[in-house]
Amino acid sequence: MFELRRLRLLHELALRGTLAAVADALSYSPSTISQQLALLEKEAGVALLAPDGRRVRLTDHGRILAAHAARALELDERARGELESLHAAGFEGLTPVRVAVMQTAALAVVPAALALLSERAPGLRVEIREMPPESGLFELAARGVDLVIAEQYPGHTRAHVAGLERERLGTDPIRLAVASGDPARSLHDLRDRAWVMEPAGTAARLWAVQQCRAAGFEPDVRYELADLSAHARLVASGQAVAVLPDLLWAGAPVPVSLLDLPDRPAREIFTAQRTSSQARAGILEVRRALRDAFPTAV
Numbered sequence: 001m002f003e004l005r006r007l008r009l010l011h012e013l014a015l016r017g018t019l020a021a022v023a024d025a026l027s028y029s030p031s032t033i034s035q036q037l038a039l040l041e042k043e044a045g046v047a048l049l050a051p052d053g054r055r056v057r058l059t060d061h062g063r064i065l066a067a068h069a070a071r072a073l074e075l076d077e078r079a080r081g082e083l084e085s086l087h088a089a090g091f092e093g094l095t096p097v098r099v100a101v102m103q104t105a106a107l108a109v110v111p112a113a114l115a116l117l118s119e120r121a122p123g124l125r126v127e128i129r130e131m132p133p134e135s136g137l138f139e140l141a142a143r144g145v146d147l148v149i150a151e152q153y154p155g156h157t158r159a160h161v162a163g164l165e166r167e168r169l170g171t172d173p174i175r176l177a178v179a180s181g182d183p184a185r186s187l188h189d190l191r192d193r194a195w196v197m198e199p200a201g202t203a204a205r206l207w208a209v210q211q212c213r214a215a216g217f218e219p220d221v222r223y224e225l226a227d228l229s230a231h232a233r234l235v236a237s238g239q240a241v242a243v244l245p246d247l248l249w250a251g252a253p254v255p256v257s258l259l260d261l262p263d264r265p266a267r268e269i270f271t272a273q274r275t276s277s278q279a280r281a282g283i284l285e286v287r288r289a290l291r292d293a294f295p296t297a298v
Contacts, residue, residue, distance in 0.1 A: 007065075078277075169294045176190070176242075188215055244258075
């Protein structure tokens, strides 16, 4: 019989690509990962890994077993979820729910959701990690987290990963942000300005750049920052302009002037979880709290 924890290590290696990445994700040492995978090879009776320069790669046998490992982990999670659903009263003793959230959700949704959970499910432990949607969705597929709050920009789609399901939370308008008193009235007025945007490779950055290109210019992205609060400060000080979502201001004074973009676009905010965790009472309760906490007007 295969040991499930070792199967998970093989599954993680197939997803993350290196022993170091697996070790970092699971808080093990690379030597421990190597030892456990060596034991798994003995259980399998075939070579699962092969040297590849200074790294290792999965052999054909390794890829086959990694695919079976993914299915075994899914069945294990389904079984645990069904058992959990039978003794969910009070939510005491349930497996903690690990949630990956983007910054604006951490500011505008999470505090209210946690307040609701403290009343509805005081025995439930919820762990929050801030990370970009791209990272959060990867970690969800890799079982690093149990639930993700992510975004989808208008006109763009995120890849639908097998084994994950989404639920819409709401929409979040996106507007131009300029310093108070700035004479600009439209995107066309900002062609010669310094811009602050999120890092290259993010959906937010791609979408913002495309809005500028559609207006006939290439933005001068002088400042590249992941923290949207830092964007707001740069804009408020007159050092940059930006496109920012309304969730950033939810419940707080707006320190900048906001201008509508053409067609008044809004991004969709959604939660995602693994289909194999659909019976987990704790996750279902967290999702319900997030739905109830999402601002109806931002």
